[in-house]
Amino acid sequence: MKWLSLFLLAFLPSLAVAQEDPLPSWNEGPAKQSIIDFVTKVTTEGSEDFVPQYDRIAVFDNDGTLWCEAPVPLQVNYVLSELKRRAPNEPELANNEMVQAALNGDFAKLLAGKHHDGLMEILALTHSGMTTDEYDQNVRNWIKTFKDKRFGYNLPGMTYQPMQELLKYLRANGFQTFIVSGGGADFMRVFSHRVYGIPPNQVVGSNALTKFEMVNGKPTLTKTMDQVFVDDKTGKPVGIWQFIGRKPIACFGNSDGDQAMLEYTTIGNKYPSFGLLVHHTDSEREYAYDKKPPSSGTLITALEAAPKYGWTVVSMKDDWKTVFVGDK
Amino acid sequence: MKWLSLFLLAFLPSLAVAQEDPLPSWNEGPAKQSIIDFVTKVTTEGSEDFVPQYDRIAVFDNDGTLWCEAPVPLQVNYVLSELKRRAPNEPELANNEMVQAALNGDFAKLLAGKHHDGLMEILALTHSGMTTDEYDQNVRNWIKTFKDKRFGYNLPGMTYQPMQELLKYLRANGFQTFIVSGGGADFMRVFSHRVYGIPPNQVVGSNALTKFEMVNGKPTLTKTMDQVFVDDKTGKPVGIWQFIGRKPIACFGNSDGDQAMLEYTTIGNKYPSFGLLVHHTDSEREYAYDKKPPSSGTLITALEAAPKYGWTVVSMKDDWKTVFVGDK
Ligand SMILES: [Ca+2]
């Protein structure tokens, strides 16, 4: 019987891998099935839908797609935390009208005007004027103290368990995963590899130029607000072209801000393509919103366009067994 | 004796790999040795110089470092070829003063003024106003017809054999290789993977934004000259931060335009780092220049700084057994 044992030992591991559910936090249903069907067909050699590994590019929105964006995006939380930390030691900052509005919770004032000048001002104050090293350290310090008020989770805990499984499933099938988000590139890059397994050079986000100088013989990059690029709406396919330089075959989002990159990915693609929208339908385990989100994440036109272009719509309430990674 | 054969069979392949020269087109000498010493120490586990694979980022200038930039960079050749191709069918283009200067070989006129307005104008005419698909096709068509006047090589043939070996050697040792060039990102990305094994998302170059529109129901990106970014001199570390988001540990260049990224890479790095300059010293097999290059590639201050910062200086004439990939 020895040969039989050896035979079984040799084959069991691969059988076990083949049968293991790659998406255990997804309920069985059309959404989960559409993902598995797509990945299976583009990775089946000899199939007419086969896509070479080199071209398996998948792009993910972050806020509301990979992690929670309510009641405000986590980067806004960082901004407020930084103003609070710095104001006692920086009188000029403390006396700034918009900083005072932010510290008093007067969001109406920050969002007033077509270009949200107040919000832009506090973003600039917390995202420029320091070196890239200082900014990196500030974000790391904030991450250590962060705890979500409603759920009590730390920062990695606020990411969605089903989407973490999806990222891993795609990478295990030869996909390269990119973030394409309206959030700050420098902000996300501090934790993207640790939290999502996505290295900084695969994070596309809103950004501005740095300035290079030798300071006391040391090369230094200082963050500025020059050539601000907002990686949202039509900016998303523009950012994809600028940073990735190829059309993706899979695109994951949750709002009208992702519609342009969903269109770019799924219309006129020479390869089979896949689009997906996360619909926030779970007020108990997370939040329920589309037309009127707590802050960011308006979802109207992209939801209307979904059936026309064959985009999968995920109902968080029905399709996800678990929502958050939580504190593990 | 059967067990001995099996033993040998099991070990021979790895012995063969270990003994094969990874840089056969490099002559033995301090330049080649410095490369091998660096790669060996940062990849030796347990050594205090060990660098985790994740952080093994290497950046390469293109013109004059990976391929020939004389008598003019190959992208200038593309510009002239495009103007010649389009002028007969586009009267407005044909009547443009700077286009006429270009077609008449009046480079003095194109380069006049502090900002080289003439050159910028013909660059804009050939690098914006078309869709990304059209641009891609134009560059592909040009590549098919390209033949270097002096050497008779096609485009891949104009790359340097020793640098191709270096790219492969670094990747075989867990490095990620990036191009960081003053050349156009969209231009280089058309051939970077085929010619260098470097995918578009690892090509940092001069760039400008595209514009996204739905044209007859089809998502379209049109090249513009908005937010032009020149990836040269201090722009190189700025581009590295914007696109790669981490400090490299190895940097390869050939001119003063690479000095800032060499400084950024090798000064104050938490890891062991490596800098290298290709010095064009071979008028017979390629070109000999530094202070007064045929067009781009001035090398004065970076060459002076090399000993101070321990950058390897490669003499093309002495250190390279072969120069060009040539027509294989
Ligand atoms: Ca979103």
Ligand SMILES: [Ca+2]
């Ligand atoms: Ca160069």
